Every structure is written in structure tokens, then in C-alpha cells.
């Protein structure tokens with residue numbers, strides 16, 4: 001449905017997007033997960049035609065996208081990071097105005113505005129001015145604006161940043177519903193957990209490059225299928241490295257002085273490892289055991305944590 005080939009964007013010497021390629025099918029929710037500055041907004045802006053790429057192509061339903069390709073733009077709904085609402089107007093008026101920009105009118109527009117108000121849960125407040133809304137309500141309306149013309153491709157740039165947990169859940173539900181109705185969704189976030197909950201497939205983006213791509217399960221397999229054991233203490237990386245030598249079922253995801261993240265395979269493997277570490281002269285003062293997560297995938301790929 002959408003296909004991005006070797007997309008690049010440079011600002012002078014600075015490479016914001018460095019040759020990224022991916023595809024998403026009809027009705028799929030595809031995620032771009034990466035920290036601030038990874039190139040998410042730049043990528044979304046190029047796809048939506050707000051920015052021109054330095055090189056590379058974007059095709060939507062086989063048609064090539066460019067800032068002047070207005071027929072391609074019409075199949076897209078764009079939800080920017082910042083809300084773009086008329087505060088003096090009501091939710092219904094904002095939606096009607098936006099639908100009008102996409103050549104909708106009359107009973108079709110009226111019906112669709114009602115559906116979207118229902119979908120985003122604002123039907124009860126639909127005739128109040130937007131300036132009286134909470135932050136979460138404004139975010140939901142912002143999402144509604146991107147949906148009013150029933151886009152085949154929905155582009156969302158971190159739509160849940162700064163919203164309360166309840167509004168966040170309802171935003172994710174609206175996105176899932178749009179995808180169920182056949183809309184392809186391209187979703188950017190720096191929240192691991194959100195990417196994990198929402199996206200069927202995702203790409204991990206850092207410094208303008210895709211480091212890995214796949215389903216959440218495929219990505220997690222990169223750090224092994226067992227448990228992830230994080231050990232902290234006053235040991236050196238070298239000491240831990242030696243201590244692990246007799247443990248072929250243990251693989252170091254990251255190993256630094258005072259902290260090791262280990263992937264441990266097999267039943268009872270973690271218990272055997274911990275017994276052994278404690279039996280040696282390693283000073284261990286904290287242990288955390290978890291199933292594999294995207295966070296660990298990110299650490300393995302970049303050597304650092306993805307924090308807010």
C-alpha cells in the first residue's frame with residue numbers, strides 16, 4: 001500500500017534521514033520507533049508531502065508521492081505532533097471545515113462528521129467550543145481531523161505525547177478501529193510499550209537509519225528467547241566475562257563495569273546462573289529478571305537505553 005525506497009534528507013552537512021526503506025500493507029499498523037532526533041518527523045513530513053526528500057521515493061498505491069502530487073495527498077490523513085484546531089469553533093465545526101478541504105459536503109459530510117465524533121468519543125461535547133476542552137480531548141479531535149475524509153493511509157506523529165493514560169488508551173483504540181476498517185497506519189513513537197501494544201510490524205530508527213525491522217516477536221528474538229537477567233554490582237566487565245565462561249546458555253546482551261544484561265536460555269537457566277555468580281567472588285547487589293522486551297532489542301542494537 002505504501003512503499004518507501006532509500007529515502008534521504010540532508011540539512012547542509014546534517015543527515016536527518018539516511019536511506020530508509022520499508023513497506024506497509026493495507027490495514028496494517030506499521031511503527032517507526034526511535035528516540036528524539038531519530039528522523040521520525042522528517043520521514044512523516046516527506047511522506048505527507050510537507051517536505052521534499054533529498055533523494056529516494058515514496059509510492060502510495062503505486063503512485064509516486066511528491067509535494068505537488070495532490071491526488072496522492074488526498075488518500076492520506078495526517079495527524080501532526082502539534083494540534084491544529086480552531087479554538088473558537090466547536091469539534092463539529094472543526095471536522096466539517098476539515099472535511100470541506102477534502103471536497104466533502106452535504107449529507108455525506110454530515111454523516112461522516114457524526115461517525116468521527118462517535119469514534120473519538122466527543123459526541124457529547126461536539127457543540128462546545130474547542131477552547132473549553134481538556135488536553136486529551138483536543139488530542140482526540142486532532143486525530144479525528146485526520147480521519148474525517150476516510151483516508152486510505154493515516155500518518156500519525158507521536159499522537160500520545162503528553163496525554164493522560166485514559167486519553168492515550170482511547171487514541172490507540174481509535175487507531176486500531178481505523179486499521180480494522182482497512183486504513184493503513186504509519187505510527188511514530190518513542191514509547192517502546194506503545195509500539196509493542198499497537199504495531200503489527202515496526203522498524204527501529206536511530207540517527208536516520210533503520211537498525212532492525214519485523215514483528216515485535218521477530219525483533220525480540222534478536223535478544224534470545226529466554227529470560228533477560230540484569231545484574232548490578234561492583235564487578236568489572238572483565239570479571240563478569242570470566243564468570244560467564246562456564247555458561248554456554250547465557251549470552252551477554254550488554255556488558256559494562258557494574259552492570260550486565262544477559263539473555264539466559266533454557267528452564268532453570270537463570271537459577272543456575274545466579275547460584276554460580278553468587279558462589280564466585282563477584283559482588284552482586286541487584287538482579288532483575290524479565291522476558292525479552294523491545295527495550296533490550298534497542299540496547300543490543302545501539303548500546304544505549306531509549307529513554308524519554
Ligand SMILES: Nc1ncnc2c1ncn2[C@@H]1O[C@H](COP(=O)(O)OP(=O)(O)O)[C@@H](O)[C@H]1O
Nearest residue numbers: 011014016034035036037038039040041042043
Ligand atoms: N529544519 C531542520 N533543519 C536542520 N536540521 C533539522 C531540521 N529538522 C530536523 N532536523 C534534524 O534532523 C534530525 C531528525 O529530526 P526529526 O525528524 O525531527 O526527529 P524525531 O522526529 O525522530 O525526533 C534531528 O537531528 C534534527 O535536529
Ligand SMILES: [Mg+2]
Nearest residue numbers: 040041042081
Ligand atoms: Mg518528531
